[in-house]
Amino acid sequence: MQHIRRRHLSAAFAAWLLATSPASAESLYIEAGRLIDGVTDEVHIGQCITVDDERIAAVGPCETLPDGARRLDWSAFTVLPGLIDLHTHLADLGQSADLAAPIKASPAETALVGARNARVTLAAGFTSVRDVGTYRGLTDVALRNAIDRGDVPGPRMWVAGAYITIPGGGGELNGVVPNEQLPPDMRLGVASTPEEAAKKASFLLDRGADFIKAIATGAVLAIGTEPGAPELTVDQLRAIVRIAHARGKRVTAHAHGAEGIKNAIRAGVDSIEHASLADEEALQLAKRHGTWLAMDIYNGTWIDDVGTKEGWPAEYLRKNRETTDAQRAAFRRAVELGIKIGYATDAGVYPHGLNARQFRNMVKYGMTPMQAIRSATGHAAEEMGRGDIGAIVPGRYADFIAVKADPLADITVLERIDHVMKGGVLVR
Structure with a gap:
């Protein structure tokens, strides 16, 4: 009887192994x-x-x-x-009214949620993503590696490892506990000086980050920060860029406010995330320097609708209202100027798998359908410096x-x- 049971278990294990092994490509x-x-x-x-x-x-x-x-x-x-999405947060829990949600989930739980997010993103047609940060530092590296090994289904991932941010800045989990009491893996990129910023960039690259994400201004979805306010200084940003570029890696800067955008471009970053409050000078500077813009012009609608219904913090909702229409106007102007724009959604703020909802806004605010498609294919690959996708x-x-x-x-x-x-x- 035990022999029969063992045989059945072996057959079941073999079937499970076959089902979970990555499929082989064919001609x-x-x-x-x-x-x-x-x-x-x-x-x-x-x-x-x-x-x-x-x-x-x-x-x-x-x-x-x-x-x-x-x-x-x-x-x-x-x-x-x-399709390629240049601004996702797969290895994270997703946005909610609970500020403490990221700290309540262990790194293992966060990674498992990330595996689910990866599966639905791939099924939605996004075969590659740039994942631009997670509160649980390096969880994105683990998820990327699991996908590459075939352990879980998901898109090709290029990951940041963690946010490089000032203490209490737009890349910190503010408003839950005193920040110095946060787990160490939630503060891997906190830097107060150019020297610290350079060390943090080297640390993340040494541990598997594919590029660096620098927080140049405050954030909409971070307590106690203002989107228009510069955070990392020009010197800090230059230190980050110097380290990354010396190793053949790119730097993208979270920057809503005009001054922060200009600081980041002058420091030599390769792309700007959000660019919500970009003025004419900032846009002209981006065009002159060939800096890419990654503008998430759909998710402001989701934040206002769902965030209001679910009781997200009033500060979030206020900052979202102050940036949404301005960002869409800046996007339209960027299209008129011929600035390089890649497809970037901030998926994770709204549910993964709905990434394609932004296409309609890109067309509504100035792109042709073909321009929108190329922003998520060939142009997105170009923004990442990839010649193998898109x-x-x-x-x-x-x-x-x-x-x-x-x-x-x-x-x-x-x-x-x-x-x-x-x-x-x-x-x-």
């Missing part, structure tokens, strides 16, 4: 009805994509099925590169989405993805 020949490649404004008809292992081997007119390849008929769909061209990862309707006629169809492929493996 595919994908027939696309319409193809948007992510790097041009053309819509290609009658194209087939050859996939070998994880990568795109060829793109061209459909011909004879290559030897050993399996045909995948997506002739009824518009096929696009897998486009349907040979050599890149075989990351695709497919939708039955035409996103150029109705951008909201990207909120309802029919098929997702990551690295040549069909996700849905």
Whole structure:
């Protein structure tokens, strides 16, 4: 009897192992009805994509099925590169009325929540994300590594490790306990001087961060800070940039206020998150320096609607109202000026998996549908310095989405993805 039970348990374990192991990519020949490649404004008809292992081997007119390849008929769909979100918080609990929620959850629980967030993000068609910080420092590194090993499903992640912030600044968990009593993993990036800022940047890069996130102004969703107020100084920001760039890594700066934006650009950062209160001088400076803007112009609506219903702190709601319309006006002006803009949502403030809701706002506030799509594909890859994602061209990862309707006629169809492929493996 015990022998039979052991045999059954072994069979069950084998089945579980098979189900949880990462699927292997195969040779595919994908027939696309319409193809948007992510790097041009053309819509290609009658194209087939050859996939070998994880990568795109060829793109061209459909011909004879290559030897050993399996045909995948997506002739009824518009096929696009897998989408990229440049501002997410997968490895975190998500926003709520409970200020203490991040400290109540252990690092292990936070990582498990992150695994769920990663799964729904991938299913929504976002095959790559830049994850720009977590209160539980380095939890994002662990989640990225788990996805890379195939332990959990999720998008390709590039992570910040933690926020580099002044004491009590926009990257701290303020208003819960005295900040010096917070767990050490919640203060990995706190810095008071340029020397400390440089050390924190080196610390995070040494422990697996892919880039650095610096808090240049106060935050909407941080107690006791004001979005318009500069925080990290120009000297601190320069120290961070110097360390990161010397190691071939990029720096993005959380900056709502105009002075903080200008400080960050003058310090040499590669991109600005939010840019809510950017004035004309700040926008012209961004254009002149080639600095990318990552502007989350949907989630102000979510904060106002859901935050009000759920009783989020009045300070949050007030600051959100003061920045939402201003940010959308700055976005429209940035589009007019031809400033480089990447797709960035702040998912985690609103539920993961709803990342595509921002497309409609980008079109409403000045972009064409194709510009919005390219902001989340080829342009987003360019902002991250990645030549392996974001486009349907040979050599890149075989990351695709497919939708039955035409996103150029109705951008909201990207909120309802029919098929997702990551690295040549069909996700849905």
